[in-house]
Amino acid sequence: MKEVELIQGRVFIFGDNIDTDQIYPGRYLELTEPEEVALHAMEGADPDFPSKVQPGDIIVGGKNFGCGSSREHAVITLLASGVRAVVAKSFARIFYRNAINRGLPAVEIPDLESNSVSPISQGSIATLDLKNGTFSLSNGKVYKFIPFPDNIMAIIKAGGIMPFYKAKATSQTPEKT
Template structure:
């Protein structure tokens, strides 16, 4: 994973729950492309058609609230979302995102949909073209390492491989 993560903003408000991130009717599969095709469908039915790889979601408070479904961060990741920045995250969504390798940062960012932003997870900063730099919560090194490795499973495989040497 390269830092900073640079992408175009998709703006959402507060209390974006897992039911709008990936509606329950699409959970009867393990096909990541199905999840991707229906990402954010509950709030923007056209999102999956419009989002481009590398785009970044910027949201308000309590992003990912609701159920503990791991499919919510998977839907965003496989739709091409490179990072989610929000004022705050539901704790289970936060951990699920890290586990599946979806970068995120807690930060109160002032921007508009379509702005280009740079998210620097190493520094805990978000830079918005023409609007400045916003401080965020820097992730602990062990979580950054897990994200860099591609998520929890990939990280554990890497550790096991290193231990066998």
Template sequence: METKITGKIIVVGNNIDTDQIYPGRYLDIVDPKEIGSHCLCGVDENIAATFPKGGMVVAGRNFGCGSSREHAPIALLNMGAKAVLADSFARIFFRNAVNLGLLPIICKGLSQKVKDGMTLTLDLEKYEVTVQETGESYSCEKLGPQAMKILEAGGIKPLMRKKFGKEK
């Protein structure tokens, strides 16, 4: 896993639930590219089509609340998101994100200080986000060692395959 991630951002609000991230009407879709094309359409129908590939989502409080559907982090990954930075996450979404290989970072107050289209650099060694346009940096909460181990493997399934010596 990269220790520094740089990308353009989109900013969403507070209490973005899993149905806004990936609406239930699309749950029968299995093609990853098509899943990604519907990501965040509950917030704005055009987000996925205009999302900067390799970018990041910045959110307010309680991102990923609602149902426990794994489709939410799957959709974010397939939309091209490298990470989600939020004031806080719903617990189940946070664990699903880690287990599926999507980086969830708590960075309190960041959503109030940035705007759509800005470029951020997330430094996972310092747990700091720097806004390229202003040079300002903000501290983030450190992920635990087990979460980082899972993320570095690309998710829980790749970690278990590696651990038990099994191929896909």
């Protein structure tokens, strides 16, 4: 199980309606190696993102983050680039589900401010507390959200739905005598 209840990282801010083509352009779908995939993370929204992102960073989005096609590659590329969580005003449902299924926390905070008058600064440090439902900024601003239910948190801690079910199957396998 991964320790993911407390995530601290630099913030990268993106606006409303960031679609899966902006997160990971379709022309790269044939790439399979995580190192290659990571080179194209957020390319459609910020071509320099892959050179700036570091393991543990957090993406902050506006409304409808992850809209567009249902490609799972969008989540895979964020994970490959080192992103530990995505916080947004709202998510496209299929992106949200893909994120959880891959073990990437996708936290919805409807009153999040991610525009030019936002208290969130690009590159500032933020702490996401999944257990207690807080997103704390280095300037003291704290946003509250409803924590994930236990079943969703278990999937995230396992690193995704496949590792979750593999571990569950292994732990429930009767011993042979």
